[in-house]
Amino acid sequence: MKLLEYYKWQITLNDGRVIYQSKDGKKESFKFDSRNPDLNNIRVFKLTPKEINSHELSEVIINIPEGAKLIYFRRTIANTGNAFPKFQLTLAGWHLNTSPNGKGKNIKYILYIFPDGKIHATVGPWPPIEEFIASLPQKDPSEIVGCTGCKPKLVKAKPDEK
Amino acid sequence: MASPADVNLTCCHGSDAGTEVDITGTGIDFITADNCTNTSGNRTTNPITIPASGFAYSYEKWLKFELGTTEPDTQVTNFQFWGGGSAPEAGVVLDYYKVYNTATTPVLATTNAAYTAVTAATSDAKQAITGTLNTQGEATQFIVMMLEVSTGASQGNMGQQTYSYSYDEN
Numbered sequence: 001m002k003l004l005e006y007y008k009w010q011i012t013l014n015d016g017r018v019i020y021q022s023k024d025g026k027k028e029s030f031k032f033d034s035r036n037p038d039l040n041n042i043r044v045f046k047l048t049p050k051e052i053n054s055h056e057l058s059e060v061i062i063n064i065p066e067g068a069k070l071i072y073f074r075r076t077i078a079n080t081g082n083a084f085p086k087f088q089l090t091l092a093g094w095h096l097n098t099s100p101n102g103k104g105k106n107i108k109y110i111l112y113i114f115p116d117g118k119i120h121a122t123v124g125p126w127p128p129i130e131e132f133i134a135s136l137p138q139k140d141p142s143e144i145v146g147c148t149g150c151k152p153k154l155v156k157a158k159p160d161e162k
Numbered sequence: 163m164a165s166p167a168d169v170n171l172t173c174c175h176g177s178d179a180g181t182e183v184d185i186t187g188t189g190i191d192f193i194t195a196d197n198c199t200n201t202s203g204n205r206t207t208n209p210i211t212i213p214a215s216g217f218a219y220s221y222e223k224w225l226k227f228e229l230g231t232t233e234p235d236t237q238v239t240n241f242q243f244w245g246g247g248s249a250p251e252a253g254v255v256l257d258y259y260k261v262y263n264t265a266t267t268p269v270l271a272t273t274n275a276a277y278t279a280v281t282a283a284t285s286d287a288k289q290a291i292t293g294t295l296n297t298q299g300e301a302t303q304f305i306v307m308m309l310e311v312s313t314g315a316s317q318g319n320m321g322q323q324t325y326s327y328s329y330d331e332n
Contacts (some may be wrong), residue, residue: 004166007316024165028235032332073332075240080171082187087164091330130285154255154315155209 003087003115003136009072012044032072042070045092047113056117060092061159068096071110077129084136087115089129164197167238167331168230169268172301179224179265179304180230189322192220192309196268205319212315219271220309222263227293227329228301240330241291245280246307248324253316259283261291262304271308280307285326 011019011030019038022028032039042064048058062072071093078086090113098104112120112127116135120127173185175196183198190198193208210218217225234308249256258277271277293302 031236033236073330074166075328075330076166076169077326077328078187079324079326080187080189081322083324125286154212154311154317154320 001115003085004052005074005114006050006054006057007047007090007113008050010046010048011042011070012046013038014041014043024050025072027037032070040069045070045072047090049133054117056115057113058117060111060113060119062094062111064094065096067100068107071095071108075132081139083139084133087136089114093121094110119144123134164231165273167234167295168232169238169295169329170228170229170230171327172226174224174226174304175268177267179268182228184230185225190223192223192307194270196221196223196224198223202272202282210309210311212311212317213313215313217274217286217323218311219273220311221270222268223307224265224268225305225307226301226303227291227295227327229298230296232299233245234295234331236293236332237270237296238329239294241293241327242288242329243291243305243325243327244283244285245323245325247281247284248307249281250320251315254312255320257303258310259289259307259308261289262306263292265304268306271310274308274310277306279295280288280323280325288328291327 007126008021010021013019019030031035031040043066045062047060051057073091074088075091076086076088091110093108093110095154096107098107108123110122112122114132116132169223170184173183173190175181175198183199190306191200192210193205194210195208197204212218214319229238257280260277260281260323267272291302291305295301302322
């Protein structure tokens with residue numbers, strides 16, 4: 001199971017153009033930020049597993065409603081002691097304001113895709129990640145040689161010391 | 163696409179917190195000296211003395227997230243930080259944090275005023291860290307951490323504390 005960068009994306013724009021994620025190591029021409037005018041012209045967003053014949057992951061296809069904006073990023077989760085390996089959730093969905101002036105109702109639809117293929121759709125807080133973390137190889141506490149705030153040593157004050 | 167962005171956890175010490183040390187996966191000690199080291203010798207040389215009354219504190223530890231050599235396709239943002247939900251020694255040894263924008267020289271903490279106990283930053287109530295990083299060397303605001311020890315604390319090496327963090331990349 002790949003824990004990082006396990007999908008590649010493909011975008012179909014309203015005018016029919018298809019844009020593919022660039023190959024590993026190449027600079028990405030399509031930017032997922034508000035300065036990219038094409039970000040508002042996405043009709044279909046597709047995620048394909050990078051691993052051929054992946055046993056865990058399937059293709060994910062999201063049709064973006066008219067007027068809606070794509071939501072897409074990878075959320076990396078790590079810890080200071082590397083007690084569990086760093087992993088990413090892939091978040092993909094869309095956001096729509098029901099009014100053209102942006103003052104209408106906000107509607108969001110987000111899929112949280114885990115590296116093991118589990119998909120959790122929510123508009124609220126994060127889905128629980130503890131179960132997935134527990135399924136990852138954990139370091140024995142004695143193997144964690146370093147962590148933020150590791151093992152401060154406390155000593156007792158001498159009798160004349162405050 | 164670029165590889166996953168190289169986001170490092172950096173500890174800053176010295177004048178104006180100007181000396182940077184990458185501590186991703188290695189950690190630091192809460193001790194009574196201004197350094198970003200994680201060794202048994204460091205802890206032995208600079209222990210925190212359990213006070214006869216009141217509180218004793220560690221030096222402030224200034225941490226931030228910094229973009230390394232591999233830059234994101236677009237940006238890295240939405241940094242969040244949280245602890246394991248329990249104090250190093252309930253009631254007598256507490257780890258604290260505050261978020262801060264401007265680098266200043268770390269000092270030996272003398273109070274927990276303006277700090278928040280790490281136990282308050284949990285997986286259900288994560289602490290947001292401001293920063294949107296695009297290019298190498300850019301960093302978030304600081305998480306300033308310190309340890310408070312009160313008179314009932316146990317002597318000796320304490321259990322390690324592990325903190326979690328997350329960030330969004332696209």
